[in-house]
Amino acid sequence: MVARVFIDGEAGTTGLQIRERLAMRADLELISIPEESRKDPGARAEYLNAADIAILCLPDAAAKESVALIENDTTRVIDASSAHRVAEGWDYGFAEMNTDQGDIIAASMRVTNPGCWPQGLIAAVRPLVAADLLPADFALNFHGISGYSGGGKSMIADYESHGNGANMFAPYALGFNHKHLPEMTEYALIDKAPLFTPSVGNFYKGMLTVVPLNLSGLARVPAGSEIHAALADHYASVSGGFVEVAPLEGLKRSDSLDPQVLNETNRLRLHVFANDARAQAAILAIYDNLGKGASGAAVQNLNLMLGVDQTTSLTA
Structure with missing residues (x-):
């Protein structure tokens, strides 16, 4: 099954790096919002709700707005901002932190990427x-x-x-x-x-x-x-x-x-x-x-959530 991935904020430094790492993946469909609609909440909501996994590469306030725009119970989220790092209901995306953290991330609906x-x-x-x-x-x-x-x-x-x-x-x-x-x-x-x-x-x-x-x-x-x-x-x-x-x-x-x-x-x-x-x-x-500290960690978390090898699209 091909997973639909939406990078909300793909024009930023982290978003560009994530997109570059994922561009050649056959197991993913990268859905991309038109440039003129990137600040339109209605358009963003459409893409967020159409995604299997949304990766948020946004300022904190915008990341919180994106989460609020998700109306279904199927879109999973990786937030690369600091908006949800210690928030209830979010799992911390540092896979090596505990022996079972990778399993926690793999099963999670809401993952907050570490700083x-x-x-x-x-x-x-x-x-x-x-x-x-x-x-x-x-x-x-x-x-x-x-x-x-x-x-x-x-x-x-x-x-x-x-x-x-x-x-x-x-x-x-x-x-x-x-x-x-x-x-x-x-x-x-x-x-x-x-x-x-x-x-x-x-x-x-x-x-x-x-x-x-x-x-x-x-x-x-x-x-x-x-x-x-x-x-x-x-x-x-x-x-x-x-x-x-x-x-x-x-x-x-x-x-x-x-x-x-x-x-x-x-x-x-x-x-x-x-x-x-x-x-x-x-x-x-x-x-x-920009690797393990940002986009690499997000891709590692994405791989865990998709059940594929952690090293996919990453240089060890």
Whole structure:
């Protein structure tokens, strides 16, 4: 059976990437609204209700409007906005988060795609909390750098207009109230939001996130090898996933620690570094903010919902 897929917001950065990944699929029929009707609620409602799966690549308010326009009980939804990340009735679309998350997504009517930044934190922290290596009330810091495509069309245009003169390292969200904080807190299994300091670099896509861990205040300090083993064991137990854990190495620097090294793939790679004598560790995550961080994750969720191999249309 050929599934009808409607990308609401297909002209945006994420929508274009999803459409490109799905264009050659024989098991899908991509239905596309005429450009002149994209802002017409009546026309959008027609396409949304005709779809087997609707993928929303819209601002939050528009995504909520699209969901409200669906009047049947058959159209399934993948929302790539942040509108429903912690909303009741929506399943979180990070398939590697739990051993059964892929099955939950496969059976779901409403899937909320993860944010790019939260995936780095959740991938690094959730297995450690679940394994009792970190307490849920641990005071977390989280920082990193992402390509400017994560800011959407306006940021892309701004960076590309400045060329080499654009800011090479631009911290933002310095009011410490980023909209991804509720999502990070809920799915990382932590009691309070991390201190989150994101930044944008002068490159199109790719990202590297860091969770530094000052472990000295814990009643029991886990060794770096325990942290690494907990992460490796968790992701080895997830069938068909894209998250991998690099070998535990005593590196001080490496060319592999490059935010762009996994671009054009759907992979997310974790690196663990530790100094047991100082009771300190850091977990780095590297992935494509437009791949696993956005369009790749949406296609992976679509594949799960259709019951096809997760790697279909994706580069592992």
